[in-house]
Amino acid sequence: MRDGETKAEAGRGHLKLVGAGLPGHHALSCRNLTYRAGGRPLIDGISLDLVRGGITAVIGYNGAGKSLLLRLLHGLIRPSSGEILWHGEALSPAHRKLQAMVFQKPVLLRRNALDNVVFALASHGIHDRERAEDALFRVGLADAAGRAARLLSGGEQQRLMLAMALARAPQLLFLDEATASLDPASIQAIEEIVLDAVAAGTKVVMVTHDLGQAKRLAGEVVFIDRGRKAEAAPTDSFFNNPRSAVAQAYLEGRLPHQFQIHRSQA
Amino acid sequence: MQDFARAFADSFRQILALDAGFVEIVGLSLRVSLTATLLSCLIGLLLGAWLAVARFSGRQALIILVNAMMGLPPVVVGLFVYLNLSRAGPFGWLGLLYTPTAMILAQTILITPIVAALSRQVLEDLHGEYGEHFASLGLGRMGQVRAILWDGRYSLITVALAAFGRSVAEVGAVIIVGGNIEHLTRVMTTAIALETSKGNLQLAMALGMVLLVIALAVNGLVSSLRLSASRLGYA
Ligand SMILES: Nc1ncnc2c1ncn2[C@@H]1O[C@H](COP(=O)(O)OP(=O)(O)OP(=O)(O)O)[C@@H](O)[C@H]1O
Ligand SMILES: [Mg+2]
Numbered sequence: 001m002r003d004g005e006t007k008a009e010a011g012r013g014h015l016k017l018v019g020a021g022l023p024g025h026h027a028l029s030c031r032n033l034t035y036r037a038g039g040r041p042l043i044d045g046i047s048l049d050l051v052r053g054g055i056t057a058v059i060g061y062n063g064a065g066k067s068l069l070l071r072l073l074h075g076l077i078r079p080s081s082g083e084i085l086w087h088g089e090a091l092s093p094a095h096r097k098l099q100a101m102v103f104q105k106p107v108l109l110r111r112n113a114l115d116n117v118v119f120a121l122a123s124h125g126i127h128d129r130e131r132a133e134d135a136l137f138r139v140g141l142a143d144a145a146g147r148a149a150r151l152l153s154g155g156e157q158q159r160l161m162l163a164m165a166l167a168r169a170p171q172l173l174f175l176d177e178a179t180a181s182l183d184p185a186s187i188q189a190i191e192e193i194v195l196d197a198v199a200a201g202t203k204v205v206m207v208t209h210d211l212g213q214a215k216r217l218a219g220e221v222v223f224i225d226r227g228r229k230a231e232a233a234p235t236d237s238f239f240n241n242p243r244s245a246v247a248q249a250y251l252e253g254r255l256p257h258q259f260q261i262h263r264s265q266a
Numbered sequence: 267m268q269d270f271a272r273a274f275a276d277s278f279r280q281i282l283a284l285d286a287g288f289v290e291i292v293g294l295s296l297r298v299s300l301t302a303t304l305l306s307c308l309i310g311l312l313l314g315a316w317l318a319v320a321r322f323s324g325r326q327a328l329i330i331l332v333n334a335m336m337g338l339p340p341v342v343v344g345l346f347v348y349l350n351l352s353r354a355g356p357f358g359w360l361g362l363l364y365t366p367t368a369m370i371l372a373q374t375i376l377i378t379p380i381v382a383a384l385s386r387q388v389l390e391d392l393h394g395e396y397g398e399h400f401a402s403l404g405l406g407r408m409g410q411v412r413a414i415l416w417d418g419r420y421s422l423i424t425v426a427l428a429a430f431g432r433s434v435a436e437v438g439a440v441i442i443v444g445g446n447i448e449h450l451t452r453v454m455t456t457a458i459a460l461e462t463s464k465g466n467l468q469l470a471m472a473l474g475m476v477l478l479v480i481a482l483a484v485n486g487l488v489s490s491l492r493l494s495a496s497r498l499g500y501a
Contacts, residue, residue: 107399148499
């Protein structure tokens with residue numbers, strides 16, 4: 001980070017430094033990624049090149065396939081066709097240990113908050129209680145360490161999931177609406193933490209419906225529509241000048257044309 | 267009616283007197299059923315965990331089979347063990363028929379499917395819930411099983427208690443393979459059956475009361491476990 005630069009600029013800076021299209025400079029790529037379930041393609045021929053470092057925002061309407069895309073990229077589900085490359089190599093289960101994911105719905109063990117973090121670290125062969133405590137402290141959950149994880153509030157559970165992900169210092173961090181149920185102060189605090197991680201070299205791919213957050217944090221935006229990549233562009237040009245009609249509609253707060261809202265007539 | 271009241275009072279006295287024969291019967295019952303519960307948990311939990319996390323062809327058929335075996339009639343299990351242990355049977359040379367070991371064996375066969383089937387359900391639900399989290403952490407199969415066994419501990423203890431309850435109250439299998447021999451294989455249920463038929467209601471009722479207390483204690487334990495589990499955010 002250069003003097004006078006904000007953290008947000010640092011997060012986005014990498015994107016501007018690295019030219020797109022150079023193989024070997026992509027943290028994660030996918031080619032013609034397709035995922036079919038129940039006979040229809042839910043992810044339909046998506047190709048992406050995510051540059052190293054910085055934050056990529058994935059946005060789109062509910063049900064567009066954003067969460068599915070993240071689970072595919074993380075290797076949690078197997079694509080029907082297409083390939084995923086991690087630093088130019090075919091994605092393998094071993095790579096998953098270098099990545100972390102915060103799910104849209106928190107998944108917490110029936111243990112206290114601290115033990116959840118300890119477990120996540122231990123699964124990576126890291127037996128370090130202090131590091132787990134530190135991770136809780138960073139997301140503002142130091143006082144909740146001994147409380148049952150599943151009795152925490154929605155926002156506290158999301159912060160706990162973040163602590164588990166960040167404690168592992170992943171090279172790639174997937175965030176699926178990780179700040180969706182946080183209060184404004186916590187959102188700001190979490191964004192700071194995410195930017196710290198980015199400054200330390202972590203690549204972040206985040207799904208968000210918070211357009212302000214996408215503008216604040218992301219260097220590039222991928223817009224997903226009905227399982228397809230409608231658009232991928234640097235953040236500024238995406239928000240100022242969206243090329244696809246569906247992204248324009250989304251940014252204007254309109255429902256896409258395929259939606260029919262039926263109101264009962266009084 | 268008066269007889270009944272007197273028998274009731276006498277049987278209380280019998281319990282309080284704790285005479286050697288009575289204690290011996292209760293003690294053997296507990297020893298046989300607790301050992302069978304322990305063995306069935308060892309085998310049943312392993313089988314249940316394996317069925318919960320492994321994916322292989324024929325798995326669904328195996329699950330159906332184990333579920334069906336939960337309803338094995340005790341006398342049929344007793345007969346099966348008897349045929350195997352009788353002098354002419356394949357394991358007759360072990361000389362185990364009419365010993366406590368034979369009773370433990372029969373009860374273990376009876377309740378292992380219960381432990382396996384119920385724990386399979388508990389563990390499969392947990393595994394379904396945690397599966398993607400585990401995969402994201404890159405956790406191996408053994409680590410996953412250890413984690414769900416630990417997180418399912420309250421439900422699994424309840425399963426073990428149910429199995430114990432079934433074995434301690436069971437009469438059909440132990441009477442066939444144990445023979446209800448005094449000082450050797452006489453347990454509460456077989457003693458009740460025998461003493462009642464002999465008209466000795468006092469001992470039968472005393473033992474019946476002990477059995478009831480055990481059943482109540484098991485149920486009390488299950489509910490208090492459920493309570494502390496929900497307090498710990500287990501549910
Ligand atoms: N395993 C599955 N089988 C069938 N359909 C599925 C499956 N998983 C997801 N879907 C469907 O795929 C579509 C995309 O789901 P996904 O969860 O990726 O949406 P999303 O873009 O994350 O939406 P949201 O903004 O609401 O989180 C949805 O219509 C969903 O119902
Ligand atoms: Mg989603």
